[in-house]
Amino acid sequence: MGKFYDEEMETLPADKLRALQSERLVKQVKRVWDNVPYYRKKMEAKGVTPDDIKGIEDLHKLPFMTKDDLRDAYPYGLLACDRKDVVRIHSTSGTTGKRVVAFYTQNDIDLWDNCCARALTAAGADEGDIVQVSYGYGLFTGGMGLHGGSTKLGCMTVPISSGNTERQIQFMTDLEASILCCTPSYAAYLAESINEQGMRDKIKLKAGIFGAEAWTEEMRADIEKKLGIKAYDIYGLTELSGPGVAYECEAQKGMHINEDHFIAEIINPKTQEVIPDNEKGELVFTSLTKEAFPLLRYRTKDLCVLNREKCSCGRTFVRMHKPMGRSDDMLIIRGVNVFPSQIETVLLKEGMPPNYQIIVDRVNNTDTFDINVEMTEDMFSDRMSKISEKEGHLMAALKTMLGIQAKVHLVAPKTIERSEGKAVRVIDKRKLY
Amino acid sequence: MAVKQISVFIENRVGGLAEVTDALGSANINIRALSISETSDFGILRLIVDDVNKAAKVMREGGFICQVTDVLAVAGEDKPGSIAKIISALTKGNVDMEYAYAFFAKNEDLAYMIVRVDDEEMDRAVRYLKDNGIQVVDEEDVMNL
Structure with missing residues (x-):
């Protein structure tokens, strides 16, 4: 059994987790119905009212949300709180150039930081660690997401952002960074440069958290070997918060979804019907705790498999496989x-x-x-x-x-x-x- | 006083140039002068031909991208220093050359140079060159070479 950031939640028994999700779902549905006319219209079109949603078993009654909805409602149409309560936005590109803008209240940021702190803990970090955040900072969620998690966990956080490889290596060696967070391709590039410069013995890294793009097991093995670290995957999307929606544990066999905050479903992208665990389909998320920008049944277009088998790490959260492709043409x-x-x-x-x-x-x-x-x-x-x-x-x-x-x-x-x-x-x- | 030049877009791949020259050859078009300027992706083939309108038609019908533009054609004696004389006159006259290439005509003692200057600069350049004793050739002269 590994270490946990929030042991109670991360190891919550299945029935309790389901009860918690049900309770949060009912509340969230009511909230968006009351606060977001766009949602109300969509639900009315499907003939659903908050009274129909009594628990997670009623989730399938709710309409799906897609990137098109985010575009249609751009920029403020899906905001579910007062603008004055929003403390930050992040953004990502949309299908036709209109960007997707996601809003966060302070509470949303705190919960997101918690999710990232869980991911860091699962990768072996604690307050004694020095975390080099080499994801881009700014509208992109990578940098500030892991930064928030690392700070919350009490780590010494190095907000170096992406790029400038020489400086990256210098900080890494001089400060003795122990955890590296960046995209897997940048990690591979850094690993290459470190070895080329003969700096392999000078670095003190023990683990890395690499996400925001697809990578293979071969790439993981390569990075682990070249840097002498354990390399962990992390999953997330701006629409839901950012990195930390799901994270890998020491078993490195799929990413645990933070189910106290997100309900995951797998659907057949053609028929839109929910399909059983262990079958490949499109990943759909419902955010249970987001205040500013809650999404119900958001179609990620990521093709994926869910695995509910017990994990050796002790976490009860369902595990998602690395995304196995896209159901749209996004690259x-x-x-x-x-x-x-x-x-x-x-x-x-x-x-x-x-x-x-x-x-x-x-x-x-x-x-x-x-x-x-x-x-x-x-x-x-x-x-x-x-x-x-x-x-x-x-x-x-x-x-x-x-x-x-x-x-x-x-x-x-x-x-x-x-x-x-x-x-x-x-x-x-x-x-x- | 300008001469018509046809430029053709060619992709940088084996056979790209041959497709153009084959099409022109089959259409009985005679190439008087040729130059190529290239990047890693593509090239611009610039030609002085005996029938520029027909050449443009053949190119377009063959699915090639082409353009007909005015260029200056100047002549000098076919002996050392004559190109230098032309270039130096253009330089002194502050005529900005975009590109230039030279060619010879059969049975003549003259060397020719094609010079691309800005369209607005054309008249001034012609005047300047003539004033400096450089022979500027017109379309008809080139056709008869």
Whole structure:
């Protein structure tokens, strides 16, 4: 049995957990009905009122929420508390460029910090640890999420954010950081650099918490070997809070979902019917305790399997498998959500035909992101400088829309692969699932 | 006083250039001068041909992206120092060259240079070159080479 941050909750027997979830669900449904007209409309359309929800067994009666709902209700349409009670927002990209903005009350932040503190504890951290948070800080939830958890746990927290590898290694060695939090690809990159510089003996890391993008068991083994640490996975999404919705324990066999805060369901993405545990389907979450931005039955589009078998660590929370793919076309590139439709939006806005192809690969554990765009007469010129100018303009517009840099390649017209007449928009060469 | 040049977009891959030259050859278009400028992804093929309108039609029908633009064509004696004379005149006249390439004509003692200047600069550049004793060639001259 390992250590717990909140032993009572993390080891709550199944029946008590279910009772707690039921009680919180009933309250949450009533809350959104009272405070959020958007929810009320959706529930009325489905013929459901809060009176119909007496416990978790009635969960299936509630309508689903998707990213489209978040877009429709943008920015404040799903806010379930007074604006004056909101203390922070985080944001992530949406399907057509409109961003998803999630709101937090102080209580929401506290509970999120608790979830991350649980994740850190499960990875072996306590107040004696030095936690280097190398996730990006800002609108992205990674940095501030783990930062909050680490601070709550009482660790010495190093808010170094992402990038600047030299400085990362310097802090890591000088301060003797013991826990590293970042994306798995950045961890792999850091591991590579540390070994190249012969600094392996100078680092004191014992564990790492790596999330926000897909990674394989092979990648885990590689990072663990190169850094001499245990590498733990963590799951979350901005819509629900951020990292810490689910976290791995010492068993490293799936991520425990913080079920006192989130109910997880698996549905068939086509029929939208709930399917049994141990069968692969789309992961759906209901946030039970969020005040500012509660989501009921939010479809994550992550394909996943739930496992209710008893875990050797003693936690009773259900475990989710690493996401095994997506039920939509969203890509996660360097930790950033990218929808092909966003590229289409930019091209159309720039007056170009939406003929493009995204090529994603992973080279030296870092995602590469290339976009082939078919050249047009409008963009073409006999002068290289004019083409470069337009190309640069397009790349800047894409960067603004996507939040990450893509390399644009201009290709001849009608050369983008079409399968049965339909253009192949995405070639993902990474083997992540 | 300008000469028409056709530029064609070519992808940087084996056979990319051949597709263009084959199409022009099959259409009986004679290439007088040629230059290529390239990046890692693509190239711009610039041509002076005997029938630029026909060439543009052939290119577009073949699904190529092309553009017809005005460029300056200047002539100098085919002997050492003559290109230098042209370049130095352009430099002295503050004419900004985007690119340039040279070619020779058969049975003549002249060397030719194609110079791309800004469209608004064209008239001034022609005037300046002429004032400095440099022969500027027009479309018809080039066709008859």
